[in-house]
Amino acid sequence: xxxxxxxxxxxxxxxxxxxxxxxxxxxxxxxxxxxxxxxxxxxxxxxxxxxxxxxxxxxxxxxxxxxxxxxxxxxxxxxxxxxxxxxx
Amino acid sequence: xxxxxxxxxxxxxxxxxxxxxxxxxxxxxxxxxxxxxxxxxxxxxxxxxxxxxxxxxxxxxxxxxxxxxxxxxxxxxxxxxxxxxxxxxxxxxxxxxxxxxxxxxxxxxxxxxxxxxxxxxxxxxxxxxxxxxxxxxxxxxxxxxxxxxxxxxxxxxxxxxxxxxxxxxxxxxxxxxxxxxxxxxxxxxxxxxxxxxxxxxxxxxxxxx
Numbered sequence: 515x516x517x518x519x520x521x522x523x524x525x526x527x528x529x530x531x532x533x534x535x536x537x538x539x540x541x542x543x544x545x546x547x548x549x550x551x552x553x554x555x556x557x558x559x560x561x562x563x564x565x566x567x568x569x570x571x572x573x574x575x576x577x578x579x580x581x582x583x584x585x586x587x588x589x590x591x592x593x594x595x596x597x598x599x600x601x602x
Numbered sequence: 603x604x605x606x607x608x609x610x611x612x613x614x615x616x617x618x619x620x621x622x623x624x625x626x627x628x629x630x631x632x633x634x635x636x637x638x639x640x641x642x643x644x645x646x647x648x649x650x651x652x653x654x655x656x657x658x659x660x661x662x663x664x665x666x667x668x669x670x671x672x673x674x675x676x677x678x679x680x681x682x683x684x685x686x687x688x689x690x691x692x693x694x695x696x697x698x699x700x701x702x703x704x705x706x707x708x709x710x711x712x713x714x715x716x717x718x719x720x721x722x723x724x725x726x727x728x729x730x731x732x733x734x735x736x737x738x739x740x741x742x743x744x745x746x747x748x749x750x751x752x753x754x755x756x757x758x759x760x761x762x763x764x765x766x767x768x769x770x771x772x773x774x775x776x777x778x779x780x781x782x783x784x785x786x787x788x789x790x791x792x793x794x795x796x797x798x799x800x801x802x803x804x805x806x807x808x809x810x811x
Contacts, residue, residue: 532699535728535731536669536692536699537666539695539724539727569749569753573756573757576712576715576757577715577756577760580715580716580760581719583719585716
């Protein structure tokens with residue numbers, strides 16, 4: 515009798531967990547909105563920089579940025595800021 | 603079998619792939635139910651403009667009850683395919699939680715690649731609840747021999763989910779068939795698009811086992 519009840523309880527608990535995840539699972543922050551806003555806020559007027567890279571390097575950079583949940587433009591901007599500070 | 607075709611990004615090819623896979627399964631004589639979980643209701647619009655009888659049933663259910671209700675319905679069908687909702691996390695999680703197999707279409711473009719991370723996170727979280735759950739990427743709207751088409755596979759490999767070798771290619775027939783309320787399987791059964799869809803289905807069957 516009691517073992518039957520446990521048998522019913524276990525799947526019910528599992529369903530509850532899934533239910534909780536479906537209802538409340540933490541949604542990741544909007545990936546583009548925040549960085550865009552901060553980039554705009556940082557510099558006022560924007561200027562465009564275009565560079566040619568080897569395909570492989572470009573792909574690796576892009577993939578690495580995605581894996582780290584960042585954007586290429588953020589990382590390049592960070593690099594330029596750091597480098598400029600060091601060399602000026 | 604419950605198959606969820608999901609990607610948090612709109613325009614990734616979810617509805618095209620879901621409808622055509624459903625048609626390919628129906629052509630094998632299977633009883634197929636297509637659940638339209640997208641509030642845009644594209645699959646339902648497709649069913650509505652169709653002149654001929656539907657080769658499979660289409661139901662709209664853009665609510666986070668899929669994981670609760672579909673298992674009971676699956677007894678009546680050989681396959682249930684969920685055409686997932688973009689953006690709505692609750693419905694997407696419900697669709698993923700309901701699925702035996704999760705298929706993630708990704709176009710060979712930066713925007714799709716970036717957005718796929720969120721979907722992958724959901725799928726990996728779901729695998730924690732359902733250890734037997736399978737998942738795979740399928741490259742959608744591949745553009746010939748473009749560099750992006752070649753690179754997307756390498757880029758996706760970083761997510762450590764299987765990537766189907768079969769893919770869909772950018773072809774007018776997909777849009778033509780959709781607009782006519784048909785599928786590429788019916789429009790041109792021996793054409794290259796129908797072959798693509800059947801190849802995806804064959805690989806999914808391998809993934810499922």
